Amino acid sequence: MWIERVLAPELRRLVAAFPAVALTGPRQIGKTALLEHDFADWRYVSLDTPSLAEMAETRPHEFLARYPPPLVIDEAQYAPSLFRALKVAIDARRGERGLFLITGSQSYALMQSLADSLAGRIAVIPFQSLSAEEWRNSPAAADRPWTAFWLTGGFPALWSTPNLPVQRWYQGYLATYLERDLRNQLRVASLRDFERFLRACAARCAQMLNMAELGRDVGISASTAREWINALVASNQIVLLEPYHRSLGKRLVKSPKLYFADTGLAAFLMGLNPEIPPPEALVGPLWENHVVAQWLRWRDWLHPEAALWYWRDAGGNEVDLLIEWQSRLYAVECKYKERPEERDLRGIRRLRAFYDDPALTGFVACTSPQPFEIAEGIVACSGWTTWPLNEAPMEPRPAA
Numbered sequence: 001m002w003i004e005r006v007l008a009p010e011l012r013r014l015v016a017a018f019p020a021v022a023l024t025g026p027r028q029i030g031k032t033a034l035l036e037h038d039f040a041d042w043r044y045v046s047l048d049t050p051s052l053a054e055m056a057e058t059r060p061h062e063f064l065a066r067y068p069p070p071l072v073i074d075e076a077q078y079a080p081s082l083f084r085a086l087k088v089a090i091d092a093r094r095g096e097r098g099l100f101l102i103t104g105s106q107s108y109a110l111m112q113s114l115a116d117s118l119a120g121r122i123a124v125i126p127f128q129s130l131s132a133e134e135w136r137n138s139p140a141a142a143d144r145p146w147t148a149f150w151l152t153g154g155f156p157a158l159w160s161t162p163n164l165p166v167q168r169w170y171q172g173y174l175a176t177y178l179e180r181d182l183r184n185q186l187r188v189a190s191l192r193d194f195e196r197f198l199r200a201c202a203a204r205c206a207q208m209l210n211m212a213e214l215g216r217d218v219g220i221s222a223s224t225a226r227e228w229i230n231a232l233v234a235s236n237q238i239v240l241l242e243p244y245h246r247s248l249g250k251r252l253v254k255s256p257k258l259y260f261a262d263t264g265l266a267a268f269l270m271g272l273n274p275e276i277p278p279p280e281a282l283v284g285p286l287w288e289n290h291v292v293a294q295w296l297r298w299r300d301w302l303h304p305e306a307a308l309w310y311w312r313d314a315g316g317n318e319v320d321l322l323i324e325w326q327s328r329l330y331a332v333e334c335k336y337k338e339r340p341e342e343r344d345l346r347g348i349r350r351l352r353a354f355y356d357d358p359a360l361t362g363f364v365a366c367t368s369p370q371p372f373e374i375a376e377g378i379v380a381c382s383g384w385t386t387w388p389l390n391e392a393p394m395e396p397r398p399a400a
Contacts, residue, residue: 001160003138005034006131007301012038014123019090020100022076022114025127026236026261027181028173030156031103034127035072039101043067046074053078060085069099077104083117090121105181105235126236126300129154129262132290133385146367146384150290151274153264170268174198181235193218197228201238201258202269206285206292206320208255208312209240229258236261239296244309244322253312263290287336288320291365291383295321295332298386317350321365323389330389331362340364340380348378361389 011034014021023031036044045067047053056063056079064071064085076082090099102114102122114122135141135149140159152158152166155173178191197218204214215225232238240256260266263286264274272278278286292308299306306325312318321332331348333340348362364374365383374380381387 001139002037003030003130003134003140003156003160005030006134006297007125007127008034008038010301011125014125015039015098015101017097018121018123019093019097020086020102020118020122022102022104022122022124023127024104024124024236026129027105027177028155028157029127029129031105031127032074033156035074035101035103039070039072042070042072042101044072044074047078048075056082061088064089069093070101071099072101072103074103075105076102080112083114087117087121090118128236128293128297128300129264130156130159131297131301131385132294135159136385147277148274150263150286150384151267151272151278153262153267155262155264158264166264166274167268170265173265174268177235177237182231193220194228197225198232199269201229201232202260202266204258205260205266206288207258208253209258210255237265239293241292241308241310241321244311244324252314257310259289259292259296261293261296263293283336284334287383288334291332291334292321294383294386295323311347311351313350313354317347317354319347319351325389328389329357329360331360332365333363334365334383337366338368340366340368340374342375345375345378363387 011021011023023035025031032046035042045052047056052063058081060079060082063082069089073082086100093099114124130138131154132146132149135154138159141149155169158164158166158169174195178194182191182194197214197220200214200218209229211225211229212222215222218225220228229238229240233240237260239259239261241259242256243253245252266289267274267278267286270278270282272282295308299308303325306323309322309324310318310320311322311331319331320334323330323332331351333344333347335344344364345362348360352358352360359377362378364378364380366380367382367384368380369382371379371381371387
């Protein structure tokens with residue numbers, strides 16, 4: 001079953017505008033499938049194959065002579081030396097567009113190579129698993145509740161393969177990720193320790209990151225915890241959302257918040273079954289993680305000029321998500337309920353007072369199927385997907 005990806009039109013536009021385009025993201029999110037589907041007439045080579053990776057790394061000019069453009073190079077981070085040869089090949093075809101499509105699942109190694117060799121010659125797109133909108137518009141969503149997507153996750157194989165055992169799939173994904181990717185980035189003495197670390201991170205999703213506390217709970221140093229967090233960020237498994245400041249930084253917290261790129265993986269690491277509703281204590285963090293993840297996809301795929309933050313003052317007042325876009329700031333609270341109440345607006349109201357901006361637009365991402373106005377300038381919207389920020393439709397508030 002093919003599931004249309006929102007990014008496809010933007011990807012085709014960038015291929016027509018740049019000599020090279022890179023698609024970065026975790027394994028198993030559909031990078032290769034998208035390129036094979038939309039660029040079926042291009043040559044394809046995967047550097048997951050050791051012999052091809054060795055040729056690309058040690059004899060890059062011979063590699064490119066054997067595989068000329070237009071060329072898809074999958075898992076390109078395994079041959080860092082190839083990128084200088086790509087620069088030479090692109091410069092030799094000055095003025096041509098659509099020469100190379102590059103994918104990679106380890107963004108740190110890949111981005112370092114791209115920055116060193118292909119600056120100004122390449123467009124880079126962070127990619128992720130299915131968004132809620134992509135899932136909703138696919139045949140996989142037929143007669144399925146939103147909660148099925150929320151707890152199962154957006155990895156395409158989970159929806160394109162009938163009767164796939166979800167928890168067994170995640171078990172295999174985790175083992176493969178630990179063995180193949182982490183051993184290339186870290187000197188992990190015990191993979192069991194790192195798996196415990198992953199589960200500890202899942203237990204802290206949508207919380208401020210405290211390296212010392214996280215390391216102490218797992219039995220590792222704060223510096224090791226920081227190294228492992230960086231590896232998770234580099235391999236696109238987690239996202240750190242930085243706090244918003246706007247000049248009054250001394251009165252605000254400065255620690256980032258931790259989110260998983262896919263809520264299905266977080267739910268699996270928490271020990272949850274997608275067929276069973278999660279415990280009440282986990283609903284709020286998982287819902288906030290879901291909402292933030294959808295807006296991250298909105299930014300990375302459609303509006304790279306936008307910036308996402310969270311806000312929290314020294315008194316503990318917090319807004320889950322701030323979206324800075326088109327010279328405006330939008331505040332989003334995440335509440336897993338169908339009818340948010342006045343008390344759910346405390347963070348937005350405190351933010352308005354803190355910056356003396358009573359007109360700042362606010363939203364509450366809830367489970368209501370229809371948007372409605374809660375208070376002046378604050379609208380409740382369905383948080384399952386993103387919504388138009390500048391034209392969110394409003395209905396009268398439902399009767400109590």
